[in-house]
Amino acid sequence: MYNYIIKGGTKLSGEVDVAGSKNATLPILAATILNGKVSKLYNVPDISDVKITIKILESLRMQSEKRQKEIGD
Numbered sequence: 001m002y003n004y005i006i007k008g009g010t011k012l013s014g015e016v017d018v019a020g021s022k023n024a025t026l027p028i029l030a031a032t033i034l035n036g037k038v039s040k041l042y043n044v045p046d047i048s049d050v051k052i053t054i055k056i057l058e059s060l061r062m063q064s065e066k067r068q069k070e071i072g073d
Helices: 022-035 048-059
Strands: none
Touching: 022 048
């Protein structure tokens, strides 16, 4: 098993386009809790694995809001 030591100093920001699959969504959801700010995810599959992961993250005080995709988004 590997350990990662991350030393800050440079702020990360930006956008990443990934496929709307469960295997892409679950680790991204977990990573959002490290952000400390608002993370917007699009094209998230509406499946039980995603719903359960969100419930787990909400128990860790993450707040979430589900919105329907609007025309033009």
